[in-house]
Each structure stands twice: as C-alpha cells, then as structure tokens.
Amino acid sequence: MSVDSFKLAAARRALGFVEPKMRLGLGTGSTASLFVELLGEEVRKGLSVLCVPTSEDTRLKAAKFGIPLTTLDETPLLDLTIDGADELDGELRLIKGGGGALLREKIVATASDRMIVITDVSKRVDKLGAFPLPVEVVRFGVTATRNMIEMLAADAGCHGEIKLRIGRDGEPFVTDGGNYIFDCAFGRLDDPESLDEALKFIPGVVENGLFLGIADAAIIGGPEGVSVIEASYGENQEEAV
Structure with missing residues (x-):
C-alpha cells in the first residue's frame, strides 16, 4: 500500500x-x-x-x-x-x-x-520540529521581523535556519492574505508552547503554524x-x- x-x-x-x-x-x-x-x-x-x-x-x-x-x-x-x-x-x-x-x-x-x-x-512524530515551522509575516519590515523571530525563538531555546519561502515563480511566496512566510528549521521542539508564546510577541508576525x-x-x-x-x-x- x-x-x-x-x-x-x-x-x-x-x-x-x-x-x-x-x-x-x-x-x-x-x-x-x-x-x-x-x-x-x-x-x-x-x-x-x-x-x-x-x-x-x-x-x-x-x-x-x-x-x-x-x-x-x-x-x-x-x-x-x-x-x-x-x-x-x-x-x-x-x-x-x-x-x-x-x-x-x-x-x-x-x-x-x-x-x-x-x-x-x-x-506522526514523537516530537514536533523535523518539519520546518511556517511563520506568516506582513511584508512591511520583513527583515526586522525575521531578526525578531530569530532572537525570541533563541530565548525559547530554538535555533536554526530561517528562510523566506519562495514560490514556483522564483519570487517570495504570497499567502491568500497577501503575506510572506518564513520557514524556520528549528529542529526538535521540546517546548512548543514557549515558542508559540514568543512568536506572538512579535508585531510583524501574523500567525505561526503551531496548532x-x-x-x-x-x-x-x-x-x-x-x-x-x-x-x-x-x-x-x-x-x-
């Protein structure tokens, strides 16, 4: 099968x-x-x-x-x-x-x-994080928002590459809401609740993929x-x- x-x-x-x-x-x-x-x-x-x-x-x-x-x-x-x-x-x-x-x-x-x-x-996984965490952000100040994601994620014990998602046309992927997405390869998330709370503090973050x-x-x-x-x-x- x-x-x-x-x-x-x-x-x-x-x-x-x-x-x-x-x-x-x-x-x-x-x-x-x-x-x-x-x-x-x-x-x-x-x-x-x-x-x-x-x-x-x-x-x-x-x-x-x-x-x-x-x-x-x-x-x-x-x-x-x-x-x-x-x-x-x-x-x-x-x-x-x-x-x-x-x-x-x-x-x-x-x-x-x-x-x-x-x-x-x-x-199905034992621990979340092998799949990079999507974080949806507004386009304004996108570099500053990326830096804040990196900093506050580190405070929550998460480190890894943060990449702007690129679409099939070679341009930044745009969501139905008109926003960009960062894919965050933080690896194993031992405390996803703390990361979720940290990301909510960032004004440029619209939402993150932790449910x-x-x-x-x-x-x-x-x-x-x-x-x-x-x-x-x-x-x-x-x-x-």
Missing part, C-alpha cells in the same frame, strides 16, 4: 463524522483535498452541508465538486473542521502551513466546535489500518479501526 492510499483511508474514515446539515470547515493540502473529493460525492448523493474553505485552492476545488460554500462572515460558527497536518505528536499538537494556508486554517479551526485531523502515519490545543481528534491511515486518536482531558485514547 502507498502513502496516497493511507491518506485516502483517513479521508474516507472522516466522512463518518459528518452529519446532515453540518457547517463544515474544509482544510487545505493533499489529504484534505481527498476529503473534499469524497465529500463532493456525498453531496451529489444528497448530503446537505454548508462549508467554509480554508484557502482559495480549496474553495475552487469544492466549487468544482458542487459543495455549497459560505464564509465565516456569513456563518461564523462551525460544527466541524476536517484538515490535514504536516506533523502530529501524541498530544495532538500540530505543525501546519506547508501549503501556505496556516492563518485561515487556524481561524476556521478555532471557529469550529471540533477539529479533526486527517493524515497518514508518516506525519496547540486545537485538534480534538486525529484519523491516521497506515499499513495496519486507520487509527483514531481522541483528545480527552489531556490524555489521548487511541484505537485502530
């Missing part, structure tokens, strides 16, 4: 959490894209849902599959968000933002009663099937299905 098949299995399992009339947040990325396709099939069969996409890419794909769409201005409270992750640890802490949609993803996730992560087993205390469950596809991890009062319960 391939990684793609693991992702598909996780996305398919996530459909079991969707109920008629739900207001859904639709994530961004390869696994979330599979979920959008599967959801589109159910909509064509008659499932009634209303969805908020977390990126322009997701919006276009959802519209292509005929999924009814809304915005957080029109529908500010959602029942459930289904999204992927670049890394996931045993406490359901995440690194997200590899696709550049971390700001909208976090806004949508926190506007939801629940967030469920769908991913393949390769994204802490946001995910309520994770659906992880792997060679032995699909595992579901539920967050419960600081202790996670895992079962294979």
Whole structure:
C-alpha cells in the first residue's frame, strides 16, 4: 500500500463524522483535498452541508465538486473542521502551513466546535520540529521581523535556519492574505508552547503554524489500518479501526 492510499483511508474514515446539515470547515493540502473529493460525492448523493474553505485552492476545488460554500462572515460558527497536518505528536499538537494556508486554517479551526485531523502515519512524530515551522509575516519590515523571530525563538531555546519561502515563480511566496512566510528549521521542539508564546510577541508576525490545543481528534491511515486518536482531558485514547 502507498502513502496516497493511507491518506485516502483517513479521508474516507472522516466522512463518518459528518452529519446532515453540518457547517463544515474544509482544510487545505493533499489529504484534505481527498476529503473534499469524497465529500463532493456525498453531496451529489444528497448530503446537505454548508462549508467554509480554508484557502482559495480549496474553495475552487469544492466549487468544482458542487459543495455549497459560505464564509465565516456569513456563518461564523462551525460544527466541524476536517484538515490535514504536516506533523502530529501524541498530544495532538500540530505543525501546519506547508501549503501556505496556516492563518485561515487556524481561524476556521478555532471557529469550529471540533477539529479533526486527517493524515497518514508518516506525519506522526514523537516530537514536533523535523518539519520546518511556517511563520506568516506582513511584508512591511520583513527583515526586522525575521531578526525578531530569530532572537525570541533563541530565548525559547530554538535555533536554526530561517528562510523566506519562495514560490514556483522564483519570487517570495504570497499567502491568500497577501503575506510572506518564513520557514524556520528549528529542529526538535521540546517546548512548543514557549515558542508559540514568543512568536506572538512579535508585531510583524501574523500567525505561526503551531496548532496547540486545537485538534480534538486525529484519523491516521497506515499499513495496519486507520487509527483514531481522541483528545480527552489531556490524555489521548487511541484505537485502530
């Protein structure tokens, strides 16, 4: 079996959490894209849902599959968000933002009663940090902001290369919100909460890719099937299905 098949299995399992009339947040990325396709099939069969996409890419794909769409201005409270992750640890802490949609993803996730992560087993880690942490920043004063990221991250015990993300056109990558992204290769994050707090002190930082205390469950596809991890009062319960 391939990684793609693991992702598909996780996305398919996530459909079991969707109920008629739900207001859904639709994530961004390869696994979330599979979920959008599967959801589109159910909509064509008659499932009634209303969805908020977390990126322009997701919006276009959802519209292509005929999924009814809304915005957080029109529908500010959602029942459930289904999204992927670049890394996931045993406490359901995440690194997200590899696709550049971390700001909208976090806004949508926190506007939801629940967030469920769908991913393949390769994204599960003991400690976050092998995947560079995306940090979204405003364009004004970008060099000063980068220097502040380096300084305050060091105070939080994090060191490593901080690179401005470049798009396929060779120019700085621009998010849907019109901002830049720094990818911070800090390595193993022993205290992601302290790093998250440090980054919030920087005026030029819009958001960072640490999703802490946001995910309520994770659906992880792997060679032995699909595992579901539920967050419960600081202790996670895992079962294979």
